[in-house]
Amino acid sequence: MSKTMKEITERGNAYNCIQCGRCTGSCPSGRECSIRTRKLIHLAKMGEEVFAVPELWECTTCFTCQERCPKDVKTTDMIIEIRNIAVSENYFPTMSEVPKIIIKSLYDTGSGQPLSPEVSKMRSIIGLAKEPFDVGKNEKDLKDFQKLLDILPLMKEVAK
Amino acid sequence: MREYAYFPGCIGKNVYPGIEKATRLVFDTLDVGLRDYAYSCCPPPGVVACYDKESWYTIGARNLALSEQDGLDIMTICAGCYGTLHNVWHELNHNKELMDKVNENLDTIGMSYSGKSRPIHFVDILDSMRDKVKSSKEIDLGFKVAVHYGCHYLKPSDVTGESPEEPTLLDELVGLIGCESVPFKDRLTCCGAGGGVMSGEPDLSLKIIKTKLDNIRKKDVDAIVNICSFCHMQFDQSQKKLKTFDIPVLHLNQLLGLAFGHKQKHLGLHMNLVSNRDLVKKVKMARKVSA
Numbered sequence: 384m385s386k387t388m389k390e391i392t393e394r395g396n397a398y399n400c401i402q403c404g405r406c407t408g409s410c411p412s413g414r415e416c417s418i419r420t421r422k423l424i425h426l427a428k429m430g431e432e433v434f435a436v437p438e439l440w441e442c443t444t445c446f447t448c449q450e451r452c453p454k455d456v457k458t459t460d461m462i463i464e465i466r467n468i469a470v471s472e473n474y475f476p477t478m479s480e481v482p483k484i485i486i487k488s489l490y491d492t493g494s495g496q497p498l499s500p501e502v503s504k505m506r507s508i509i510g511l512a513k514e515p516f517d518v519g520k521n522e523k524d525l526k527d528f529q530k531l532l533d534i535l536p537l538m539k540e541v542a543k
Numbered sequence: 544m545r546e547y548a549y550f551p552g553c554i555g556k557n558v559y560p561g562i563e564k565a566t567r568l569v570f571d572t573l574d575v576g577l578r579d580y581a582y583s584c585c586p587p588p589g590v591v592a593c594y595d596k597e598s599w600y601t602i603g604a605r606n607l608a609l610s611e612q613d614g615l616d617i618m619t620i621c622a623g624c625y626g627t628l629h630n631v632w633h634e635l636n637h638n639k640e641l642m643d644k645v646n647e648n649l650d651t652i653g654m655s656y657s658g659k660s661r662p663i664h665f666v667d668i669l670d671s672m673r674d675k676v677k678s679s680k681e682i683d684l685g686f687k688v689a690v691h692y693g694c695h696y697l698k699p700s701d702v703t704g705e706s707p708e709e710p711t712l713l714d715e716l717v718g719l720i721g722c723e724s725v726p727f728k729d730r731l732t733c734c735g736a737g738g739g740v741m742s743g744e745p746d747l748s749l750k751i752i753k754t755k756l757d758n759i760r761k762k763d764v765d766a767i768v769n770i771c772s773f774c775h776m777q778f779d780q781s782q783k784k785l786k787t788f789d790i791p792v793l794h795l796n797q798l799l800g801l802a803f804g805h806k807q808k809h810l811g812l813h814m815n816l817v818s819n820r821d822l823v824k825k826v827k828m829a830r831k832v833s834a
Contacts (some may be wrong), residue, residue, distance in 0.1 A: 531602070
């Protein structure tokens with residue numbers, strides 16, 4: 384189901400890009416670090432291995448660039464989809480273990496941010512059930528959820 | 544009585560449960576029913592969508608499918624959850640091939656999704672009942688606040704239908720309960736948490752939020768008010784990490800809860816890392832004046 388680079392650039396209208404740089408100028412990350420959205424789109428368009436560029440992981444996916452693009456290039460959508468290729472090619476963000484922990488928690492508990500004993504206590508202090516009503520509450524729901532995750536590509540990527 | 548399926552999200556229930564509780568109290572005051580379902584994490588547009596989009600669509604669709612048989616739309620209190628669920632809903636309704644693939648996945652656990660059950664951000668519900676919000680006010684808080692919209696509530700606008708460069712809804716909503724939204728430099732920029740940056744590139748995430756906090760501090764506000772549990776976590780936890788800030792952070796439902804006269808303890812104000820002590824004092828003063 385995951386797209387090839389060619390599909391990503393075509394569906395993302397990358398060939399519309401006139402390299403005006405409004406994306407780079409709008410980027411809140413670009414003010415603080417070396418990500419240059421215009422360059423990423425250019426590399427993608429030219430068929431370069433943009434998935435291996437570390438700056439790919441510096442985008443907060445705020446969609447400001449995509450919103451402001453005068454040529455309807457789907458910059459943020461493309462960055463997210465190129466990251467899917469990066470993961471399958473074993474390129475990860477700097478703290479590569481943390482996202483894996485979040486995904487593992489998603490599998491084990493149904494929540495990316497699990498409930499700690501401290502917060503469980505705080506919940507009862509403010510009049511909520513100690514454990515929230517969610518997929519992790521009932522064993523059958525959680526088993527079904529894990530059965531669903533077992534067939535998804537996400538878990539294979541994390542298990543690598 | 545209006546009723547919605549209630550999607551509290553991982554952070555709203557497992558990290559800042561005051562947000563889950565405040566939402567229940569506020570919507571009870573507004574005579575809006577909230578029903579619980581066995582939801583999983585949305586899952587996050589940052590970590591999960593960036594790792595594998597098909598998994599993101601499938602897990603999101605499972606959440607959407609849960610309330611579909613009851614004909615309920617899903618109310619979210621986090622721009623991240625909203626971004627995921629709304630994008631999944633939108634894309635599946637426009638891409639039959641993807642809808643079929645997702646339903647093939649869901650079929651392994653005997654579920655299916657038709658695309659009907661729709662996510663809605665809680666501020667849009669508030670927008671549709673402004674008179675009721677106004678008449679529910681018991682305390683004139685009179686706070687000066689810095690509002691933060693949350694990127695995935697506003698953008699991409701061809702999916703959200705919002706006005707991302709000049710939004711006014713949140714400014715108007717805080718105005719309904721007697722608070723003033725103070726303009727500040729670059730108020731619409733990202734908080735720096737999304738896209739897996741908070742978890743994968745934490746140093747960069749802190750730099751982005753520091754610039755934002757510097758701009759807010761210049762305006763001497765009583766609180767930062769957000770409509771996203773994930774932004775809430777970023778604003779609160781980052782101030783602790785940066786050590787040099789102490790601006791109180793409130794989810795809009797916590798602010799509304801205060802204005803509606805609910806006890807601060809029940810709204811979880813004491814659960815933030817940044818102390819809300821001064822803010823609570825101001826609420827007590829306002830309560831006396833309004834009594």
